[in-house]
Amino acid sequence: MDLQQSYKEHVAKMRAYQEAISLLYWDLRTGAPKKGVDLRSETIGTLSSELFALSTSDEFGEVLSGLEAEKIGLDPVLKRSVEESRKEYDLSKKIPPAAYKEFVVLQSKAESVWETAKEESDFAMFEPYLEKLVAKTKEMIGYWGEKNGSAYNTLLDQYEPGMTTDVLDEVFGKLRQRIGSLVKKIADSDNKPETDFLYSHFPKEAQRDFSLQILQQLGYDFDAGRLDETVHPFMTNINRQDIRVTTKYDEHDFRSAVFGTIHECGHAVYEQNLGSKLAGMPVETGASMGIHESQSLFFENFIGRSENFWNRNYAALQHASPQGFGDVEKSQYLRAINEAKPSLIRIEADELTYALHIMVRYELEKGLFNGDLQVKDLPELWNAKYEEYLGIRPSTDAEGILQDVHWAGASFGYFPSYALGYIYAAQFKNAMMKDLPNFDALLEEGNAAPILEWLTENVHQHGAMKKPLEILEDATGEGLNADYLADYLEKKYTSLYNLN
């Protein structure tokens, strides 16, 4: 059979498996009955193994080699897709099957040990597993070969193609200084916002209705998606015309649902607006973790926490929860939802200090893979870094080094993408303002369409046809630059806190 045809059929089959697996997960997290969970895990395991077998089959390898040999004749989408398939194929195939299996089993054990260790706030329990996870990951890097000159760069490249510690050190360094000085000024300010009313009772149904309204306003396509409830919110691509968002309703803190939904909406519109010529191909996906996060953070912060968005929507929020906001001035509300205050738990961090949390873990990961940092020294180093960067010190491992699951799954190199997303988002915002100087007015009119068009034109449609830094440069005319984020934060917080 024709090689191109074989390739397309093979990736179509893999896509079908992926749709089934995504739906099995989505369902598990949005209401599958609890007794069925064990069998569901088996089912996910079986289909995941089948998908892995498909993606690493010798037959597929031959198709890839064949297409690589005739590369010149391929159209751009097919060419980039073959590159993506090759990258994934090699990542899996270079590892001896026995070593791979051992690694998967280790991760699965480590996750359950981490869970108990976190509950008991006992790093020592998790330490031997983390030792092995780091050692095994180094072994994998050995099989893959170093990329961009260091072990840790190899890992970074898997989440953020082309990213290196040189680049991160520079941008994170600058950003940390400027955020740090803002954090200090705010700590010294006695102009703190009142926030009590944020915690007033807000019935779930009313939160849901309000969230649905906001999704609609922000251009989320409900004919190609839906909103459901879950414990740890996420967006999932079931298929290209079925992009679902989930949220969590806390009746005593509406921000979880409302800002969470706006965040996931940013991820979802990215997937809903991937170019139709990418349909069914491996490049029909986000360009990277960081670019994906830039879209969710753009929505959450540059839209969701902005004054003009609430000029449009505050009355509706008051209407949805008169008890909570009936007597609260909009200006009070805006100060409250933008409060900045150093805290210990990353996922609860505010817009200003969030990046500092990421930097702590980045420094430690870099030390583990490129330096001589020892696993046993991590808790002490973690605490010291929090003291240095955020001015507060965890008193337990649970609220310190053990707070996130990522390491138990050997997801080293993943965290920096969270902060990169902020930086990208600020750069996109700055570039967008040149094309849409009426940005604020659009939000006030509830007209997100031109904003979505700009993002689709410059980011969404390209999927993984471009590398993250190519997207950034083509959209903004320059490379990675944390100044835009720092400028934005300075302007915003100076005004909110009346700083000088």
Add this chain to the structure above:
Amino acid sequence: MDLQQSYKEHVAKMRAYQEAISLLYWDLRTGAPKKGVDLRSETIGTLSSELFALSTSDEFGEVLSGLEAEKIGLDPVLKRSVEESRKEYDLSKKIPPAAYKEFVVLQSKAESVWETAKEESDFAMFEPYLEKLVAKTKEMIGYWGEKNGSAYNTLLDQYEPGMTTDVLDEVFGKLRQRIGSLVKKIADSDNKPETDFLYSHFPKEAQRDFSLQILQQLGYDFDAGRLDETVHPFMTNINRQDIRVTTKYDEHDFRSAVFGTIHECGHAVYEQNLGSKLAGMPVETGASMGIHESQSLFFENFIGRSENFWNRNYAALQHASPQGFGDVEKSQYLRAINEAKPSLIRIEADELTYALHIMVRYELEKGLFNGDLQVKDLPELWNAKYEEYLGIRPSTDAEGILQDVHWAGASFGYFPSYALGYIYAAQFKNAMMKDLPNFDALLEEGNAAPILEWLTENVHQHGAMKKPLEILEDATGEGLNADYLADYLEKKYTSLYNLN
């Protein structure tokens, strides 16, 4: 590898595929966004082909042959499972792959033609497809070989193992006479129930809450299931601990949701109470279509339409819809929900006349496969049979021969199971009354547990370990006998309509 181990691994893998496929369907029917439907169909198609390949692989065939050779040493569950697997395997394998594929394509085309033909009420449009469906099905019977002496018996056996036209002719004949005479008496009676209030506005949310209460009361396990909304209600086994029911809310006819839910509950508790020693094996399923239907009809009619059930629940229904039932006496309500009136559409038929609809289609199917009935003559014969059995005549094909989709999917031989379910249910009820003479009191107390235990003991736990007639005989001490259903209907309707 050990043969038994190979077999278990193979069926576990097929089960995983089945779980994924069931969930993909469930999701499609309970709220998947409309734009994603085309890709979803592709996904279901891909996984179904994979499952078909697994269930007909030469490797699996060898495992089956191996196990058949050492049959004596197998435990009963494994032995029956191998028999089931063999039956399925042969049904698929005896057909040449090209003929099978052609048949599948034909069915898929026929379904879409049927849809349009029904909309336009034009049998002539569907006729050539139905011709081919019948011819192709006869070709399949040629490959399979005749079972129990006739072509149509071969089809019956696929839905109701061991069932034959001899048996059906006898029981349907008797039943038709006795139902027919009741229908006539009721038609002549001027003691008709008032039914207007059944159509009063009943908000969806209140219907849902009431349906959930009823499910709970009837022993449905919500930790191993959930209730969702759909257009054509169904029960689905996602996995053995995840048995879902669906319902449809009509705000101007609450019966759709309430009696529909009770019906699906009967199917669901069957699946929830299959014996744990059947776990993961092919016999972990209902004994037949008819036995399954006996459980749903037992719940819907012998429980849901009974006086004692409503002695328990009528106040709650009035509370759920004061507008509809606040001023209606319970006795009036009971007469209304048990109204018997010949109608043209099977799925809207009442308890008394439902079986007559089934008999019409049974007679025609039998004529198509065992006699010389021609497809072109079907509409006229259909209408004549309705006139003969029900006393009313369809005036269009849409409300006549074209009303149901089954034939478009070549599901010939399936319909009789619906009526068999009624007959079985009445026999089970009769036998149960000997063990639970306090049946009525239990319903009045809202205590369904002993009823469910009886059904589990006698029916549910056995899954497909026994043939349908074995289950019937072991539970009731006799063979198929329509007298119990006829007796029940006579007693019920004589009392409801004050007949003599």
